[in-house]
Amino acid sequence: MIDEPMDERDTSALDEEAAREMDGVPEHLRDDGEDDVDESAEEALDDALASLRGDLEAAKQETLYAKAETQNVRRRMEKDVQDARNYAATGFARDILSVADNLGRALDSIPQDLRGDEKLKGFIAGIEATQRELDKVFNQNGIxxxxxxxxxxxxxxxxxxxxxxxxxxxxxxxxxxxxxxxxxxxxxxxxxxxxxxxxxx
CATH class of the missing domain: 2.30.22.10 (Head domain of nucleotide exchange factor GrpE)
Structure with missing residues (x-):
């Protein structure tokens, strides 16, 4: 026996029967399953977006920390270079202070009456000139x-x-x-x- 096509009346009868069966069922439970699939996909997408946002924020923080550390290293290097430039002569200057001390003692030990002696004038002038030159070198080097x-x-x-x-x-x-x-x-x-x-x- 060949099935006859269902006419419009039969179709509407089926729709009415399905509607009667759904009476009393809450609206949010009237579902054919397609909405569940959509909600699951949306939740998975939200979770992926939240994870990406977290990764992006962590990457931003790491970048900021790396940038701050780089700036600190650069400042320390600049300070070290400046200190090396400013205080490079410290060891030499400390050693040469004894020369300045001896020149000062030599001048202080010359009696006043000998300073007018024509034979010693050139010698005394030479020591005084050496002391002035040493003071000039000290000043040029910040000493x-x-x-x-x-x-x-x-x-x-x-x-x-x-x-x-x-x-x-x-x-x-x-x-x-x-x-x-x-x-x-x-x-x-x-x-x-x-x-x-x-x-x-």
Whole structure:
């Protein structure tokens, strides 16, 4: 027997029967399954997007950290280079201070009456010129003498070797300099060795 095509009346009857069966079923449960598939796909897509956003944020943070570390390394290198440039002569300068000390002692030891002696004038002038030239070289390299006599004692620049009882200066004032002190730029090269005033007993 050959099946006859279903007419429109039969189709509408089936639709009415299906509608009666769905009566009493909540709307969100009236589903043929296609919406579940769509929601699962959307959830998977949302999860993938959230994961990508997390990865992107982590990559941004790592990039920022790497950039900050690079800047810190560059600053440290620039400071090291600057320090090397500024203080390269420190060792040599510390060694040459003894030459400056000896020149100063030589000039200080010349009696006043010999300074007018014609035979010694050239010799004394030569020592004084050498001392001036040495001071000029020191200044060119940022080496300066520390002010001491008459200044309040500064433990960062002065080394107190003895106390001198006196009424002529306030206690704690430098009244005697036994050895000159020097700075190179803003660093101490050698402290000044000094005598400090104290109240007489």
């Amino acid at each position: 300066t003498r520390i002010a001491a006599k008459g200044m309040p004692l500064d433990p960062n620049q002065h080394q107190a070797m003895l106390e001198v009882p006196t009424d002529e200066a306030e206690p704690g004032t430098v009244v005697q300099e036994m050895q000159a002190g020097y700075m190179i730029k803003d660093r101490l090269l050698r402290p000044a060795m000094v005598g400090v005033a104290k109240k007489p007993e």
